Amino acid sequence: MSHVKKEPSLSVIRELARTFQAFEQLSAFHIRQMDLTPPQFDVVATLGNTPGMSCKELSEKTLITKGTLTGVIDRLIEKGVVSRCAQEQDRRSVMVALTAQGEALFQQVFPAHIAYMKTAFDLLEPADMEELCRRLSQLRAAFNQVLEQKKHEIE
Amino acid sequence: MSHVKKEPSLSVIRELARTFQAFEQLSAFHIRQMDLTPPQFDVVATLGNTPGMSCKELSEKTLITKGTLTGVIDRLIEKGVVSRCAQEQDRRSVMVALTAQGEALFQQVFPAHIAYMKTAFDLLEPADMEELCRRLSQLRAAFNQVLEQKKHEIE
DNA sequence: TCAGTATAGTTCAAACTAGAACTAGTTTGC
DNA sequence: GCAAACTAGTTCTAGTTTGAACTATACTGA
Structure with a gap:
């Protein structure tokens, strides 16, 4: 899940993993019921x-x-x-x-x-969530872009 | 993963799931190598x-x-x-x-x-990532709080 | 002291996960 | 018109996932 330790820029990953896991736990708890x-x-x-x-x-x-x-x-x-x-x-x-x-x-x-x-x-405030959405979207774009690039490098 | 459709406040979830998945794909692609x-x-x-x-x-x-x-x-x-x-x-x-x-x-x-x-x-800009971290942390706190509450309600 | 309770790890069953190999059907280009 | 390349789904293997049940050990309080 986390795949990382405490390198400065990568605490984002920790937070992302933990937040996603918290969502999954809450969601799954209800779904199982x-x-x-x-x-x-x-x-x-x-x-x-x-x-x-x-x-x-x-x-x-x-x-x-x-x-x-x-x-x-x-x-x-x-x-x-x-x-x-x-x-x-x-x-x-x-x-x-x-x-x-x-x-x-x-x-x-x-x-x-x-x-x-x-x-x-x-x-939570709706405005905060919108802001979060935008920033997540940026991060996702970066991951996807690098993945494509790295896949090409393999060949 | 997504568990939701297009209800307004819940597009955050979609973004969270997709961003996390993008991270996992990139990370796993390297780890498998x-x-x-x-x-x-x-x-x-x-x-x-x-x-x-x-x-x-x-x-x-x-x-x-x-x-x-x-x-x-x-x-x-x-x-x-x-x-x-x-x-x-x-x-x-x-x-x-x-x-x-x-x-x-x-x-x-x-x-x-x-x-x-x-x-x-x-x-990405470091400042953007810090901001993202803070907002993720808020969201995580909300999930955890509600999970505890719901677990208590069960008894 | 000793019964009750809590904790650390393991084990289990059922389900999910990814990627890769495979089958079958479709499209393309020459 | 037909081989080559592509696409949709299934199957396979190895590994991960969860919660729950279980074992062994440690703690707690009357």
Whole structure:
């Protein structure tokens, strides 16, 4: 997680890791009470209010890699929450969508979780959060840029 | 990861998850080239320049839970990088420390990784990063506070 | 002193994770 | 028109993750 010690510029990383972990703990604590795992919740939340989408699209939105997604979806199908359905136009692709039961689950579980997490955000000023967003976005851009650069250097 | 959609105040979460993931990808890309996993690197980095520490302490510093740590340390012992050694004063506790070979690995791998990650931070202003740190810390405090509160409510 | 309680680590089951190799289908360029 | 390159998903392996149950040891208070 932290991958670093106390070098000056890198205390950001420590803070980032610890903050993300604190979010995950709070979020997962609630999600587990609703009999889902965090990745399962992510998939249900992402499919809610949509006609369904391909694994690729789902993978991009949830940040779950395609290999992992196969297993997560398998387990959601066992629970009767989502379904897979072949595509006409591109036969490699699979459409994943909520079942009626999954739709009901989404309606029950998604607003409840938003409300739950909101109790944390209510402790903070909206302006501060906007500022945080902007700065996180800068940092993310730097990581992505360097990753691309380093990947090219390898060849 | 994201666990949320586009509710106004919660875009922070999206940004937090994506930024953290970008960091992990960049960091792991380098760590894998050095034949370590991110948790293994974390343990080596945390033990470097110390006389060793208990699993509990190691767990707190690395954010790796104790159950996971057992396995990570098992694999590092197989690699000959760390050692476990029983304690006199508290026989429940185990001291984990780098071996000579682990010390050498640390010297080689840790500065290299700091330098690697620094190429990303060099793209940013130090003042911006300090500001980011402060705001992350606020957010983390809010998550932790609500988690404690919610845990109490359960009983 | 000794029962109750707390703590340090390990073990376990179920799930997730990444990347790499693979299969099957699609697109491109010559 | 067809080989080469690309893309979508699945499968695989090794490792990590969590919480919970368990073992062994240490502490605490009547």
